[in-house]
Amino acid sequence: MxxxxxxxxxxxxxxxxxxxAAALRARxxxxxxxxRREAASAHRDEASALRLTADREAAVADEQAARARRExxxxxxxxxxxxxERETAGAHEEHADRLDPDAERTEPDAERTExxxR
Numbered sequence: 382m383x384x385x386x387x388x389x390x391x392x393x394x395x396x397x398x399x400x401x402a403a404a405l406r407a408r409x410x411x412x413x414x415x416x417r418r419e420a421a422s423a424h425r426d427e428a429s430a431l432r433l434t435a436d437r438e439a440a441v442a443d444e445q446a447a448r449a450r451r452e453x454x455x456x457x458x459x460x461x462x463x464x465x466e467r468e469t470a471g472a473h474e475e476h477a478d479r480l481d482p483d484a485e486r487t488e489p490d491a492e493r494t495e496x497x498x499r
Contacts, residue, residue, distance in 0.1 A: 478484045
């Protein structure tokens with residue numbers, strides 16, 4: 382065999398080896414990219430599920446806060462109504478004492494003079 386033929390065979394072999402190596406690297410790179418895409422997709426799915434859970438929990442918390450505010454407002458209204466009822470009852474009681482001739486009355490001036498003499 383001539384020297385030129387041997388050189389051409391060696392060059393052809395090197396080209397084939399380089400092409401095979403390039404193909405293997407490309408396949409490996411594609412596989413790595415696919416794995417990274419799958420991992421990213423899994424992370425996105427998990428993030429989406431966590432976001433939905435967080436949104437649901439926030440909605441429940443908002444609902445509870447609104448219920449607590451509503452109950453506090455109702456309690457405040459009941460307290461005001463009770464105070465109005467007490468005031469009305471006190472006014473009726475005072476009026477009844479003024480009308481009743483048998484009711485014991487304490488003179489405000491008499492109480493003051495007694496406390497001053499002590």
